[in-house]
Amino acid sequence: MLPPRMLGLLMLLALLSDVNGMCPTDFEGPILDPPEIIGTYGQSVYVNCSSNSDLIDGIAWKIGNNSLDLQEEIYFLLETVSLTDWSMTAECIIQLNEIHKCSKDLKITVYQNPEVSVSVQEVNVSAEGTLYKVRCDAMNVAPVQNLTVTWHRNNQIITTASFNDTTKTPVNVSSDVLILISRRENVVQIECKAQLDLGLHGPQFPAVSKMNLSALYAPEFILKHNENISVLEGDGVTLNCDAEGNPPPVLHWTHDGVNLLENTSSLEIAYVNTSTTYTCTASNHLGSTTKHVSVHVIRGTTPELPSTTERDCPITVSPAEIVVRFGDPLLITCNTSDARAVKIGWTDRLGVTEMNEPPSITWKVEQMKMWNFNPTCFVNWSDSQCGKRLDVTIYQTPDMVSVSALHLGPVVEGLQHNLTCDIYNVAPVHKLRVTWYRGKEVVLLETFEHWFSVTPVNVSSTLKVTPNRNDNGNVFRCEADLDLRPIVQPKSIHSAASASYTAVVHYAPEFKEVRDNEEVILGKNVTLGCSAEGYPPPEIQWKYISAVNLKETTVGRQKIIMITEATSTNAGVYICVATNEVGRLTRSVTVVVKDTNSTFIWLLIIGCICCLGIFIIVILLCKNSKKHGQYSFVPGNGSDGTDIPMTPKSAGEKA
Numbered sequence: 238m239l240p241p242r243m244l245g246l247l248m249l250l251a252l253l254s255d256v257n258g259m260c261p262t263d264f265e266g267p268i269l270d271p272p273e274i275i276g277t278y279g280q281s282v283y284v285n286c287s288s289n290s291d292l293i294d295g296i297a298w299k300i301g302n303n304s305l306d307l308q309e310e311i312y313f314l315l316e317t318v319s320l321t322d323w324s325m326t327a328e329c330i331i332q333l334n335e336i337h338k339c340s341k342d343l344k345i346t347v348y349q350n351p352e353v354s355v356s357v358q359e360v361n362v363s364a365e366g367t368l369y370k371v372r373c374d375a376m377n378v379a380p381v382q383n384l385t386v387t388w389h390r391n392n393q394i395i396t397t398a399s400f401n402d403t404t405k406t407p408v409n410v411s412s413d414v415l416i417l418i419s420r421r422e423n424v425v426q427i428e429c430k431a432q433l434d435l436g437l438h439g440p441q442f443p444a445v446s447k448m449n450l451s452a453l454y455a456p457e458f459i460l461k462h463n464e465n466i467s468v469l470e471g472d473g474v475t476l477n478c479d480a481e482g483n484p485p486p487v488l489h490w491t492h493d494g495v496n497l498l499e500n501t502s503s504l505e506i507a508y509v510n511t512s513t514t515y516t517c518t519a520s521n522h523l524g525s526t527t528k529h530v531s532v533h534v535i536r537g538t539t540p541e542l543p544s545t546t547e548r549d550c551p552i553t554v555s556p557a558e559i560v561v562r563f564g565d566p567l568l569i570t571c572n573t574s575d576a577r578a579v580k581i582g583w584t585d586r587l588g589v590t591e592m593n594e595p596p597s598i599t600w601k602v603e604q605m606k607m608w609n610f611n612p613t614c615f616v617n618w619s620d621s622q623c624g625k626r627l628d629v630t631i632y633q634t635p636d637m638v639s640v641s642a643l644h645l646g647p648v649v650e651g652l653q654h655n656l657t658c659d660i661y662n663v664a665p666v667h668k669l670r671v672t673w674y675r676g677k678e679v680v681l682l683e684t685f686e687h688w689f690s691v692t693p694v695n696v697s698s699t700l701k702v703t704p705n706r707n708d709n710g711n712v713f714r715c716e717a718d719l720d721l722r723p724i725v726q727p728k729s730i731h732s733a734a735s736a737s738y739t740a741v742v743h744y745a746p747e748f749k750e751v752r753d754n755e756e757v758i759l760g761k762n763v764t765l766g767c768s769a770e771g772y773p774p775p776e777i778q779w780k781y782i783s784a785v786n787l788k789e790t791t792v793g794r795q796k797i798i799m800i801t802e803a804t805s806t807n808a809g810v811y812i813c814v815a816t817n818e819v820g821r822l823t824r825s826v827t828v829v830v831k832d833t834n835s836t837f838i839w840l841l842i843i844g845c846i847c848c849l850g851i852f853i854i855v856i857l858l859c860k861n862s863k864k865h866g867q868y869s870f871v872p873g874n875g876s877d878g879t880d881i882p883m884t885p886k887s888a889g890e891k892a
C-alpha cells in the first residue's frame with residue numbers, strides 16, 4: 238500500500254495529464270465546411286476549417302498520415318483533399334493555446350459506381366414452366382455496404398439485395414434470383430439495378446442491366462395427331478408440320494427412311510402417284526417429336542379442292558370463352574362453316590384425338606381434373622388442314638379466407654397496424670381480386686396480375702391501418718373473388734369468399750365532465766361526478782382530503798363524491814384520475830363553500846347603502862332644479878354687493 242500522501246500526488250498527476258491537450262467543452266470545435274465529403278475516386282474537394290473564436294494559436298490539417306504545419310494568426314484554413322485513397326482520412330486541428338487543442342475528423346466517403354451485367358446461371362424446365370437462376374454481377378463498386386441491388390420483372394420490383402461487407406475499396410459482388418416463367422407469359426423482361434445510396438452527393442442514377450427471358454419447352458406440333466391426307470392422283474400437295482418450341486425447333490423430313498433436304502415446316506410434293514407416308518421430326522435441345530403424314534391417293538374423281546394457303550382457320554368455338562371450375566364437367570363444340578372440310582376434330586397435349594364428320598364436333602369432359610389443358614380444334618380438307626388453339630381457364634375458389642392482425646397485443650389508437658388476409662388454394666392467382674372493407678367502405682383493392690400460376694396457390698394481402706377510437710368495434714373485412722370476366726354466365730361463375738376482423742382499439746382516457754369549479758351552499762348536499770371514455774374502460778379514482786360527511790359511490794362507470802350538508806372544511810381541490818393501459822389523465826375540481834346567512838346580511842347592507850345613495854341624489858337634484866339654466870353677472874351700478882341683479886344670459890347679451 239502507498240502512503241495516502243503519495244496517492245494524492247499520483248491522482249493530481251493523472252488529472253494534469255488528462256487536462257493536457259484536452260478540448261474545453263465550451264469551445265465549439267473546428268467548423269468544417271462541407272462537414273462531409275462524398276466523391277468519386279480521384280476527385281479533389283476544397284474544405285474550409287474555421288473557428289468562431291479569434292483567440293486561437295492556429296489551425297492545422299492532417300490529411301491521411303501527413304500532418305501539415307500549424308498556420309498561425311488565422312481563423313480559417315482551406316485545404317484541398319484529393320480522394321486518391323479509398324480509406325482517405327482528414328482531420329482539422331485547432332490549437333487554442335499551449336495546452337488545449339481541438340480536432341475534428343472530416344467524414345469522407347469515396348465511391349465508385351459499379352458496372353452491372355445479368356447472366357443466366359441455371360435453367361430447369363418443368364411442367365410449371367421454366368425456372369431460371371439469374372445472376373447480377375456488380376463489378377468494381379465501392380463502398381459496397383451502401384449498394385442496393387433491385388430486381389425487376391416487367392418493371393415490378395421482385396426483390397432487393399444489400400451487402401454488409403464494410404470494405405472501402407472496390408469489390409465485385411453478385412445477387413441471384415430464381416425466376417419462374419410459365420408458357421403463357423410471352424417475354425419477361427428482367428432488370429437488375431445497382432444503386433449506391435449515398436444521398437444527394439452520391440450517384441443519382443443506378444447502373445442497369447436488362448435481359449429478356451421466356452419459357453423453354455420441347456417442340457410440340459400444333460396439330461399433334463398423325464395426319465391422313467387424300468390427294469388426287471397426279472396432283473401436287475403441301476404437307477404441313479408446324480411446330481412450336483423454345484428455342485424454335487429444327488424440322489426434318491424423311492420418306493421411306495431417306496432424309497429429305499427440306500427442313501422447312503411445309504414439304505411440297507409436286508406430283509403424287511402413290512400412297513405413301515412422310516415423317517416429320519421437330520427437335521430442340523429439350524427434346525424432339527415426330528409425326529407421320531400419310532398421303533392417300535384418290536384416283537378418278539376430281540372434286541373441287543380448297544386453297545391450302547388459307548391463314549384464318551374457319552372454326553368457331555362455343556362457348557367463346559371457356560371458363561370451368563376444377564372438377565366440373567366441360568362441353569365444347571367446334572364448328573366449321575367450310576363445306577369443303579372432310580373432317581373436324583380436336584386434340585389435346587396428351588395426344589388424345591377425336592375426329593368427326595363436319596360441320597361440328599362436340600367434346601365432353603366429365604370432370605376437369607387437369608390444371609394444364611391446351612386443346613386444339615382442327616379441320617381437314619382433302620389436302621390440308623388448319624387448327625385453332627383454345628384458351629381454357631380452370632379456376633378454383635379459395636378453400637379458406639381469413640383475416641388476422643400481425644401484431645400481437647392490443648391495437649392502439651394512432652399507431653400503424655397490419656391486417657393480413659390469407660387466401661388458401663386459389664387458381665388462377667392472376668385473376669384474383671382482394672377487396673378490403675372498413676364497414677361498408679372499400680379501403681383497398683389488390684390484384685395479383687404479376688404472379689402467374691395455373692395451379693392453386695396461397696396468397697396474402699396486407700392492409701395498413703392507423704386506427705382511431707371510432708374504429709373500435711369496426712369490422713374490417715376482406716373479400717377474395719376471381720375476376721373471370723368477360724364470361725358468358727356471370728352469375729354462375731363469379732366466385733367470392735370473405736372473412737372479417739372486428740377491431741378492438743385501445744385509446745387513452747378522456748373526461749366526459751368539463752366543469753372545474755363547484756359552488757356549494759353551506760349546509761346543502763352536493764355531488765361531484767367523474768367519468769371518462771377510453772378503451773379498455775379506464776379506472777376512475779378521486780383524490781381529496783376526506784371528511785366525515787363525504788361518501789364515494791359508483792354509478793355505472795361514474796365515480797361520485799357525495800357531500801352531505803357541506804361545511805367549510807369541504808372546500809378545496811378534488812382531483813379525479815382516470816387510468817387505463819394506454820394512458821392516464823387528471824382533472825381537478827375546486828369546491829367553494831358559501832354561507833347563505835352572511836350573504837343575506839351583505840345583501841342587506843348593500844341594499845341600505847344603495848337606498849342612502851338614491852336619497853342623497855334625489856335631494857341634490859331637487860336643489861339644483863331651482864336655478865335651472867345658465868346665468869352671467871351683469872356689472873351693476875349699485876354699490877351694495879348683496880343686491881347684484883341677475884338676468885338670463887341671452888337677455889344680458891341683448892342689453
Ligand SMILES: *[C@@H]1O[C@H](CO)[C@@H](O)[C@H](O)[C@H]1NC(C)=O
Nearest residue numbers: 270285286287288313314315
Ligand atoms: C471559411 O469559413 C470562414 C468562417 O465561416 C469564412 O469567413 C470564410 O470566408 C470561409 N472561406 C472560404 C474560402 O469559403
Ligand SMILES: *[C@@H]1O[C@H](CO)[C@@H](O)[C@H](O)[C@H]1NC(C)=O
Nearest residue numbers: 300301302303322324325326
Ligand atoms: C498511415 O499509417 C498507418 C499506420 O502507420 C498505415 O497502416 C497506413 O498504411 C498509412 N496510410 C497512408 C495513407 O500512408
Ligand SMILES: *[C@@H]1O[C@H](CO)[C@@H](O)[C@H](O)[C@H]1NC(C)=O
Nearest residue numbers: 359360361362368369370415
Ligand atoms: C434444377 O434441377 C436440379 C435437379 O432436379 C436441381 O439439383 C437444381 O437445384 C435445380 N436448379 C434450380 C435452379 O432449381
Ligand SMILES: *[C@@H]1O[C@H](CO)[C@@H](O)[C@H](O)[C@H]1NC(C)=O
Nearest residue numbers: 382398399400401402403404
Ligand atoms: C452479413 O449478412 C449475413 C446475412 O445477411 C449474415 O449472416 C452475416 O452475419 C452478416 N455479417 C455481418 C458482418 O454483419
Ligand SMILES: *[C@@H]1O[C@H](CO)[C@@H](O)[C@H](O)[C@H]1NC(C)=O
Nearest residue numbers: 375376377406407408409410
Ligand atoms: C472484378 O471483376 C472484373 C471482371 O471480371 C475484374 O477485372 C476485376 O479485377 C474484379 N475486381 C475485383 C476487386 O475483384
Ligand SMILES: *[C@@H]1O[C@H](CO)[C@@H](O)[C@H](O)[C@H]1NC(C)=O
Nearest residue numbers: 275346380382383434435436
Ligand atoms: C453507408 O452505409 C452505412 C451502413 O449502412 C451507413 O452507416 C452510412 O451512413 C451510409 N453512407 C451514406 C453516405 O449514406
Ligand SMILES: *[C@@H]1O[C@H](CO)[C@@H](O)[C@H](O)[C@H]1NC(C)=O
Nearest residue numbers: 424425426446447448449450
Ligand atoms: C426485350 O424485349 C423488348 C420488347 O419485347 C425489346 O424492346 C427490348 O429491346 C428487348 N431487350 C433485350 C435486352 O433484348
Ligand SMILES: *[C@@H]1O[C@H](CO)[C@@H](O)[C@H](O)[C@H]1NC(C)=O
Nearest residue numbers: 462463464465466531533592
Ligand atoms: C389413316 O389411314 C390409315 C389407312 O387408311 C388408317 O389405318 C389410320 O387409322 C388413319 N389414321 C388416322 C389418324 O385417321
Ligand SMILES: *[C@@H]1O[C@H](CO)[C@@H](O)[C@H](O)[C@H]1NC(C)=O
Nearest residue numbers: 486487488498499500501502
Ligand atoms: C436447312 O438445313 C440446311 C443444311 O442442313 C441448312 O444449311 C439450312 O440453313 C437449314 N434451313 C433452315 C431454315 O433451318
Ligand SMILES: *[C@@H]1O[C@H](CO)[C@@H](O)[C@H](O)[C@H]1NC(C)=O
Nearest residue numbers: 471506507508509510511512
Ligand atoms: C411415280 O412417279 C415417280 C417420279 O415422280 C416415278 O419414278 C415412279 O415410277 C412413278 N410410279 C408409278 C407407279 O407411276
Ligand SMILES: *[C@@H]1O[C@H](CO)[C@@H](O)[C@H](O)[C@H]1NC(C)=O
Nearest residue numbers: 643644652653654655699701
Ligand atoms: C407493416 O408492414 C410493413 C411492410 O409491409 C412493415 O414495414 C411494418 O413494419 C409493419 N408494421 C407493423 C406494425 O407490423
Ligand SMILES: *[C@@H]1O[C@H](CO)[C@@H](O)[C@H](O)[C@H]1NC(C)=O
Nearest residue numbers: 760761762763799800801802
Ligand atoms: C342531505 O342528504 C341526507 C342524507 O342523504 C338527507 O338526510 C338530507 O335530508 C339531505 N339534505 C338536503 C338539504 O337535501
